[in-house]
Amino acid sequence: MADIEIEIDGKVVSAKAGEMLITVSDREGVSVPRFCYHKKLSIAASCRMCLVDVEGVPKPQPACSTPVNEGMKVHTQNDKVKASQKAVIEFLLINHPLDCPICDQGGECELQDVAVEYGSDVSRFSEGKRIVPDNGIGALIQTDMTRCIHCTRCVRFGLEIAGMMEMGGTGRGENLKIEPFLREGIQSELSGNMIDVCPVGALTSKPFRYELRSWQMNSMPSIARHDLVGSNLFVQTYKGKVKRVVSADNDWVNETWISNRDRFSYEGLTHKNRLLEPQIKVQGQWKQVSWKVALDYAVKGLNSHVLKHQKANQLGGLVSSTATMEELYLLKKILTEIGCDNIDHRLNVKNLDNIITLDSNIKLDALEKIDYALIIGANIQLEQPMINHRLRKATKKGADIDVLNVMAFDFNYLLNTENITAPNKIVFTLAGVLKSIMTNNAQELPDYLAAVEVDEVANNIASKLLNSSSSVIILGEHIINNEDASTIANLVTQIARNANSKTLNLSITANTIAANLVGFVPKNSGMDVNTMLVSDMRGFILLDIYPQYDFHDLEIAVKAFTKDDTFVISLNGFKDDIVSDYSDVILPIASVYETSGTQLNINNDMQSYTAAVKAPKEVKPAWKVLKVMADLLELPGFHYADSTQILAEISHQPYAKHTHDEDINLTSKYNSISTIWQSSPYSIDAVLRHSSALQKTKIGQMNSAYMNQASAETLGLSADDKYLGVPVVITSAVADGCVFINANQATNTQEQT
Amino acid sequence: MISIDAKKQIDVWIAKYPKDRQSSAVMQALKIVQAENENRLSADTIQAVADYLDMPGIAAQEVATFYENYNHKKVGKHVIRFCHNISCMLNGADDLIKHLENKLGVKTGKITADGLISVKKVECLGACVGAPMFQINDEYFENLTSDKIDQIVNNLK
Numbered sequence: 070m071a072d073i074e075i076e077i078d079g080k081v082v083s084a085k086a087g088e089m090l091i092t093v094s095d096r097e098g099v100s101v102p103r104f105c106y107h108k109k110l111s112i113a114a115s116c117r118m119c120l121v122d123v124e125g126v127p128k129p130q131p132a133c134s135t136p137v138n139e140g141m142k143v144h145t146q147n148d149k150v151k152a153s154q155k156a157v158i159e160f161l162l163i164n165h166p167l168d169c170p171i172c173d174q175g176g177e178c179e180l181q182d183v184a185v186e187y188g189s190d191v192s193r194f195s196e197g198k199r200i201v202p203d204n205g206i207g208a209l210i211q212t213d214m215t216r217c218i219h220c221t222r223c224v225r226f227g228l229e230i231a232g233m234m235e236m237g238g239t240g241r242g243e244n245l246k247i248e249p250f251l252r253e254g255i256q257s258e259l260s261g262n263m264i265d266v267c268p269v270g271a272l273t274s275k276p277f278r279y280e281l282r283s284w285q286m287n288s289m290p291s292i293a294r295h296d297l298v299g300s301n302l303f304v305q306t307y308k309g310k311v312k313r314v315v316s317a318d319n320d321w322v323n324e325t326w327i328s329n330r331d332r333f334s335y336e337g338l339t340h341k342n343r344l345l346e347p348q349i350k351v352q353g354q355w356k357q358v359s360w361k362v363a364l365d366y367a368v369k370g371l372n373s374h375v376l377k378h379q380k381a382n383q384l385g386g387l388v389s390s391t392a393t394m395e396e397l398y399l400l401k402k403i404l405t406e407i408g409c410d411n412i413d414h415r416l417n418v419k420n421l422d423n424i425i426t427l428d429s430n431i432k433l434d435a436l437e438k439i440d441y442a443l444i445i446g447a448n449i450q451l452e453q454p455m456i457n458h459r460l461r462k463a464t465k466k467g468a469d470i471d472v473l474n475v476m477a478f479d480f481n482y483l484l485n486t487e488n489i490t491a492p493n494k495i496v497f498t499l500a501g502v503l504k505s506i507m508t509n510n511a512q513e514l515p516d517y518l519a520a521v522e523v524d525e526v527a528n529n530i531a532s533k534l535l536n537s538s539s540s541v542i543i544l545g546e547h548i549i550n551n552e553d554a555s556t557i558a559n560l561v562t563q564i565a566r567n568a569n570s571k572t573l574n575l576s577i578t579a580n581t582i583a584a585n586l587v588g589f590v591p592k593n594s595g596m597d598v599n600t601m602l603v604s605d606m607r608g609f610i611l612l613d614i615y616p617q618y619d620f621h622d623l624e625i626a627v628k629a630f631t632k633d634d635t636f637v638i639s640l641n642g643f644k645d646d647i648v649s650d651y652s653d654v655i656l657p658i659a660s661v662y663e664t665s666g667t668q669l670n671i672n673n674d675m676q677s678y679t680a681a682v683k684a685p686k687e688v689k690p691a692w693k694v695l696k697v698m699a700d701l702l703e704l705p706g707f708h709y710a711d712s713t714q715i716l717a718e719i720s721h722q723p724y725a726k727h728t729h730d731e732d733i734n735l736t737s738k739y740n741s742i743s744t745i746w747q748s749s750p751y752s753i754d755a756v757l758r759h760s761s762a763l764q765k766t767k768i769g770q771m772n773s774a775y776m777n778q779a780s781a782e783t784l785g786l787s788a789d790d791k792y793l794g795v796p797v798v799i800t801s802a803v804a805d806g807c808v809f810i811n812a813n814q815a816t817n818t819q820e821q822t
Numbered sequence: 823m824i825s826i827d828a829k830k831q832i833d834v835w836i837a838k839y840p841k842d843r844q845s846s847a848v849m850q851a852l853k854i855v856q857a858e859n860e861n862r863l864s865a866d867t868i869q870a871v872a873d874y875l876d877m878p879g880i881a882a883q884e885v886a887t888f889y890e891n892y893n894h895k896k897v898g899k900h901v902i903r904f905c906h907n908i909s910c911m912l913n914g915a916d917d918l919i920k921h922l923e924n925k926l927g928v929k930t931g932k933i934t935a936d937g938l939i940s941v942k943k944v945e946c947l948g949a950c951v952g953a954p955m956f957q958i959n960d961e962y963f964e965n966l967t968s969d970k971i972d973q974i975v976n977n978l979k
């Protein structure tokens with residue numbers, strides 16, 4: 070686009086030919102009121118609030134849909150413009166209730182602001198106003214549709230961003246209503262953003278309803294901690310409580326959107342299950358004690374069970390994937406100092422000899438510029454909504470996407486092909502893809518590929534990869550416990566190398582990348598988590614662990630922690646019976662937004678945040694607890710005044726890179742039916758599990774074990790049964806030989822019925 | 823939900839639009855489906871049309887509620903769509919509507935006791951030259967007078 074010059078209010082500014090006037094005026098800081106225009110949505114030009122005067126054009130023009138051209142002279146403040154603005158506001162207010170005092174949007178309402186600034190002082194309208202009934206659209210968004218000004222931002226948001234058209238304008242003229250169809254409620258994982266885009270009080274946050282005015286709250290920038298995007302957001306607080314979370318702009322990370330789990334998880338912070346005081350178990354009885362007593366008890370326990378006997382090698386440290394980088398580092402440092410190498414964060418991996426090692430080498434914003442993606446083992450729209458959104462943008466520009474999954478999932482874009490394959494076949498398909506690519510490149514084939522048959526699916530994927538100029542291969546969470554996990558990851562690496570493709574590893578999530586960076590995995594003779602659980606251990610330090618959700622096998626873990634002479638120190642944010650059963654000390658730690666820390670996202674951006682609120686009651690940030698524990702253990706080098714000093718020390722650590730073993734063994738070892746246990750997106754961490762509004766949504770309630778008829782027969786199950794405690798759903802969408810579980814409950818807590 | 827026969831008719835319309843633009847046939851599809859469902863649409867039939875055309879249910883609903891040609895409540899065998907927009911109004915539509923209501927003994931929006939006729943007030947039907955006018959089923963009747971209305975209505979069976 071050519072550079073041109075135009076004049077706005079007598080000031081010459083430069084612009085690109087063809088861009089919309091409002092883009093230029095926004096850039097120049099000229100205020101033009103608007104309702105329907107939103108920088109990330111298509112242009113509707115329906116509200117007419119943005120009218121400006123363009124010299125030579127008799128009628129005022131909407132700035133949001135008037136392209137600029139050389140020499141254009143625009144006035145945004147003259148009488149003609151003012152008269153138009155006044156008229157538009159008057160029309161908008163004809164049907165808008167003047168009930169700002171009882172409207173939740175009051176004080177942060179675009180209509181209120183614009184009416185005050187551009188409207189008239191008195192209303193000339195004394196007739197009856199339109200009233201629109203509300204039917205409710207779910208647990209997250211409160212509707213007051215009488216206040217809707219039909220800007221259609223929410224409709225366009227659904228269509229263009231969420232990829233599910235859920236809201237629409239029904240009826241016409243005076244009867245036009247913005248509503249969803251069938252009143253099932255809004256389902257999209259990104260729907261909470263409608264609250265932010267709605268300029269008036271028609272769509273507001275339901276959990277926040279009638280709580281506070283925006284000006285009463287402090288707004289603190291922070292980082293979302295539920296997935297590896299690390300969306301930027303503002304935490305709004307009042308009197309030490311988090312009251313609401315809204316999105317912050319960062320084009321590099323989350324653009325201007327956040328997922329529902331990032332927006333509503335804060336509700337969990339005030340749940341009655343919060344752990345508020347340190348506790349110690351004396352002769353089987355729990356006692357609430359002061360921090361001093363609890364920490365002394367913990368340190369004494371460590372001394373008497375482990376250190377006194379020089380048995381640091383029988384101590385283990387395990388962490389949840391949501392821990393901050395500083396917490397991970399400190400715990401590792403403590404354990405290293407006392408001579409213990411038994412550390413791990415990979416709690417849900419069944420076989421640690423068979424793990425996925427795959428680097429992500431594509432940035433979030435580059436994802437929308439790819440022309441081809443192969444997704445393996447992910448229900449990406451549900452599990453990674455923000456990343457899926459980038460892919461969806463790529464498809465809109467023509468990218469093709471192929472899927473290799475064990476079950477047919479919902480996608481909010483058209484797929485090139487959707488291949489539903491049994492878990493034990495995935496490895497062969499990928500081997501076929503690699504063989505096809507190498508044959509095509511006239512490369513010498515390694516031995517293990519010699520006998521591989523290349524089927525049509527593999528051939529198609531291979532030719533797509535070869536013909537693409539920027540492709541990505543995405544490996545998802547469903548592969549974690551695949552019997553061929555490491556081979557699959559290795560094949561993906563090989564394929565990517567030979568097809569010049571990028572890779573994205575979504576099999577890890579939350580702050581796992583930080584855990585890898587600080588090296589929270591066993592080195593030297595250290596034991597990994599699975600070995601620890603079956604070894605003779607004398608003590609554990611567990612950071613925010615809830616075994617029934619975090620481990621693939623609850624029983625083994627609980628058995629290991631419960632052993633009589635095993636001293637267990639648990640740092641937890643929430644009360645939990647199982648944790649109480651096996652722990653000797655429970656230390657209450659700060660949860661999201663209550664602690665400072667750092668999150669390392671998939672872009673490798675180190676995003677640090679400060680605490681937005683003080684943790685309740687006796688609760689302390691885990692890094693402080695660990696620091697004091699280190700002091701009491703009389704370990705050197707723990708003189709941190711705040712968490713940034715810890716971070717500074719980490720940054721100097723060499724980055725622990727993965728190494729790839731190139732040995733690929735293609736003999737599949739398989740039992741008849743394999744089970745993939747996938748927690749529902751709102752039960753992946755403790756805060757989410759305690760946020761009531763999220764739990765009420767359809768996604769929060771999802772709890773099904775999907776299998777096809779044949780698998781059900783093999784397992785002797787029918788549609789009324791439960792499998793591993795989860796209700797059975799029989800559907801042909803699942804591949805043979807596979808049960809796919811989407812659960813909002815604990816793993817294996819109930820026996821199979 | 824949609825009969826094979828209706829699907830065949832819809833397919834004819836789909837074929838008129840470019841590939842992947844089957845949703846352009848939504849108006850005709852709704853009309854066809856309405857015709858085989860007692861001349862009315864329900865949430866289920868609208869969803870069925872949307873599914874058949876691979877479009878969001880709400881998008882079909884938008885169309886179905888925008889045009890007066892679609893009925894969402896039970897209607898009579900004959901539907902009189904009486905225009906009351908500007909041209910017709912200036913030519914006396916309001917009085918004629920009252921006349922029709924009195925003659926039939928029902929208000930607009932309702933069905934006669936025998937289920938034969940229902941009356942709807944609609945916006946401009948694009949026949950302003952012949953205002954005042956109404957439409958019965960697919961046929962236009964223009965330059966209406968009370969006598970003419972009586973005559974037309976008497977002939978409905």
Ligand code: SF4
Binds near residue numbers: 220247269
């Ligand atoms: S609900 Fe809000 S965003 Fe949606 S059309 Fe109405 S005013 Fe606009």
Ligand code: FES
Binds near residue numbers: 103119120133
């Ligand atoms: S903002 Fe330009 S018409 Fe609405």
Ligand code: FES
Binds near residue numbers: 945953955
């Ligand atoms: S106003 Fe009645 S047909 Fe146009």
